Amino acid sequence: MARYTGPKSKVSRRYGIPLFGPSKALERKNYPPGQHGPKGSRRKQSDYGIALAEKQKLRIMYGLLERQFRRYYEIAAARRGVTGEIMLQLLECRLDNVVFRMGFANTRRASRQMVGHGHVQVNGRKVDISSYQVKPGDIVAVRERPRSKQLGTRNAELTQIAPVADWMDVNRDNLSGKLTRVPSREEIAPVVNEQLIVELYSR
Numbered sequence: 001m002a003r004y005t006g007p008k009s010k011v012s013r014r015y016g017i018p019l020f021g022p023s024k025a026l027e028r029k030n031y032p033p034g035q036h037g038p039k040g041s042r043r044k045q046s047d048y049g050i051a052l053a054e055k056q057k058l059r060i061m062y063g064l065l066e067r068q069f070r071r072y073y074e075i076a077a078a079r080r081g082v083t084g085e086i087m088l089q090l091l092e093c094r095l096d097n098v099v100f101r102m103g104f105a106n107t108r109r110a111s112r113q114m115v116g117h118g119h120v121q122v123n124g125r126k127v128d129i130s131s132y133q134v135k136p137g138d139i140v141a142v143r144e145r146p147r148s149k150q151l152g153t154r155n156a157e158l159t160q161i162a163p164v165a166d167w168m169d170v171n172r173d174n175l176s177g178k179l180t181r182v183p184s185r186e187e188i189a190p191v192v193n194e195q196l197i198v199e200l201y202s203r
Contacts, residue, residue: 142176
C-alpha cells in the first residue's frame, strides 16, 4: 500500500510537532525546513491554509492516504453525534493504532508493519488488515508463534515506561489486551483542531 516514505524529520519540522514520535531533529531545529526556515518569517496563512495544515497533520500522523482519510470523515459525518470526535474515535480504533497504544510496537509505522506481516490476532483469529476496526470487548494479542512473540516482547521492552490508556486493559506479560470502551476526545488528546478539518471537508 502506498504511504509516505520521505524524511520524517522534515515533515515534523514543517508542522512544528513530532508526527512520528519523539524527534531529536525537531529539538535541534525547531524551525521549518528549507533555506528560509531559520529566519522565522513565514507568510500569514489563510483560514483555508490553517485548516488544510490541521488535516495534513492528522492524516500523516495516522499514516493514511487522502482518500482513506476522507472516507473516515464521511463515515463520521453519517453518524449521529459530533463529527470531529467520531472521526478521531474511528482513527483510534484502527487495529494498527490499538497495537501501538497497547505498547506492542513503539511507533504507528512499526505497528502497521506488525499487523501487515500477520503477527497480530483479534479474538483468536489472525487479522492482517491495519484499518480493521477494533470494537469494545475485542481482545488483541500477539500471535502464538516464536517470531511473533520475539518481536512483540522486544517492542514491549521498548515501550514498558509508556502509560497504558484508560480505555484498554493490557497484559504485557502475555502480550494481549482488551479494548474496554471507545475513548473520549479528552483521552485521545488530539494534536490538531479537528473541527477545522470538519469545516474544511464540509465546504
